[in-house]
Amino acid sequence: MSNKELLFVPAPTVSHVSPAVEAAKLLLTHDRRLSVTFCLFNMPFDPKLAQYNSSLALSSPRDPRLAFVMLPDFRPDPNSTRIELFASVVAAQEGRVREVARGIVARSAGSGSGNPLLAGFVFDMFCSALMGTAAEFGVPAYVFSPPNATFLGFVFHVQKLHDEERVDTTELPDSVGELAVPCLTRPVPRWALPDVVADKVWLPIMLGHTRRIREAKGILVNTFRELESYALDSMGGVGPIVNLEVDDVAYDDDRTNEIFRWLDDQPDSSVVFLCFGTMGTFGEDQVREIAYGLEQSGHRFLWVLRRPPSDHEPKSNRFSDRTVEAGRVVGWAPQKAILAHKAIGGFVSHCGWNSILESLWFAVPIAAWPMYAEQQLNAFQLVVELELATEMKLSYRMKGENDMIVSASEIERGIRRLMEEGMEKRVKWEEMSEMARKTLMVSGSSFSSTGRFVRDFLG
Template structure:
């Protein structure tokens, strides 16, 4: 780390998407300015997950020495909860002592000054740790500018207008959100965590802490979300916001899966340009048997080439993430696999970044996680929406209605952290969505390609994100204690 004199300490939420984004953000900052290094403190989940294989793959891969991963010891929390936002916040809070001890050790290294914390939106309790060490704290918001603005807007409605935001779950009332051109139908886009009074109060109290940090980094770019960013820079009453994206992963982890990766890429090499629809639903994405059958029927009826990442749900009543099926025939049957052998492939884990950037991929059926949306847009691939949890219903609305880069399969499907979906999406709806997605002259396809070019330009020297990143780095250097 010769020449690096300032250390940023990153604390991501213990979720794969959050960790991947944090690693890439740390790489972006430290590659831009050689005076800065990064240490990422990784909170251990109380069960095995893809985070473990991802961190193992990073540790075994020669990389830049200026980003260091530190695995915190597992904390016995004593509480039993389902995987949820509340669970994540509780787990992070239980790790405050471990974080404090790790920072104390890092502070003793005389060759480098700690420049501050960069924390995840679910790690706001770490503002207290920053204050304890008299260090500035910055927020890295891993979702988009529109959702950041939306939750700040809801928090203002609650605090300044005494509005009960939980009422939105049962109403078709439309909300005029200043960051969007169109009003949003509340019961379709408000996250499930805001449907219950206790969790809504806790979540929006967490949002209040956003106003106490020294700056907010958002994984987006000015040309993608001009209206939401205008709101964030003004009426949202937030600290300075730095849109520095699209920050994308070079890989989706997957551990030692080179053989599977190579097989998939070889199959794609043999398909015509933009002919394949790719279905993948993130690290938490899985379906019951009935829903899997509806998807299979729809895929066969469309006649389009397909690549389907199909994962097995965790066992009911247990904490865990989806895993690969040991035998896909057991759920799909030999008949389906035989009939579609020349048409498509069904796989488990998928190297999503590489697949989306392959020229044969022409559409992406997605859960609408923000990382996945950016990866798709960076490659100029339009999407079909199938959100499941967290802010994904809101993202789906933005992608379809506001940005015009996606078509709708569904926008209000919900499957929060291990629970069954709230309804069955039937094969005709899936078939319709995929056929619309794969139209070669669709406006959503043209818009996706346009935004792909704008995203690359934003990251280039002189681009909007390049300039905002430079401003953030200067702020870090100027405010180092």
């Protein structure tokens, strides 16, 4: 039987590229006849993505079955809105993705070459506009969903409401305080509606993506059945996939080494870790409240603050001076490696799905502080639906200059609940962590569903 190759097209954001790469690595473990090529492209004004993509492209020689093709940068209209910018960057890559696919076809056609045949495309859910490319090559189009099954089921339901019942989720009357959806056992409150279905600009774009996603031959979801069985069953035929193993990484910069030296000196499960994703920044007033709340809680802490602390702290009686023994404030930290450390006992998180899966894998309980995108829905699912996490501020939403302020007393209470009062949730979290690890074992749910997906196109 001939070898087969999949062409992955992830959305241009680190939070989507990273889980797609991990999913591809997991697929490669199932059959030696499979290889994967990634089409990587950058977003203007996103140096972190460019750096990450470059690191992947440089790593290609490590595994001959996993290749990364860096597509040329696209120069958009400088006056584009953020939404227009994203759409134009994705659309501009269609011809270049087609060229990569032609290269695979040409290599496989070489006489006696033994090169793999193009078996299909795997498009990020937000690159669905490119799905027609697969039909041109006579191969199936699959979709990869970095968000969870609940979000996918939610947008499917919203699209059905809009197209069949003419319900506009951006104009729900005040009397509708919550929305019943098939993928959750409890109705979703208005504050938990994801940005893409609550905003008049985003909604039609998300509806277009969702309609096209329904046309895919299959959907890979970054989750596992034991965590989201209700949501997966509500959609039918959507298979889970998850890969949360952390590679050993050598950190050789002084600041990162200092973090781990400090953690090594702390008691087990004694440190609360605060990290809010690549876009999670706060204004000066909120930073001050977090600082006071941490100090008043009396717990050790490691706080990733996206802006330098000196930009926010008072010039006298500085927070870092008063808490020099109790904690550290850093501009960046390797999140998975931090969560894996025995000193970490709790995680104050923005509830991005990647962060949730990482904290589950390492059995570090979460206090939910969602900020944007679908994070409020994720937080609702964790705290209310699954009763796994504690609450910091579920209804929080980033709005620029008009961000709400979570007070120091609320933060102190949230940290105490996370670190002192959440024994029942901690036990449930550890049980779910064990399930996550078992799901990747032979006969585990993710192992089995991944195998079914591979067999679908390998034959």
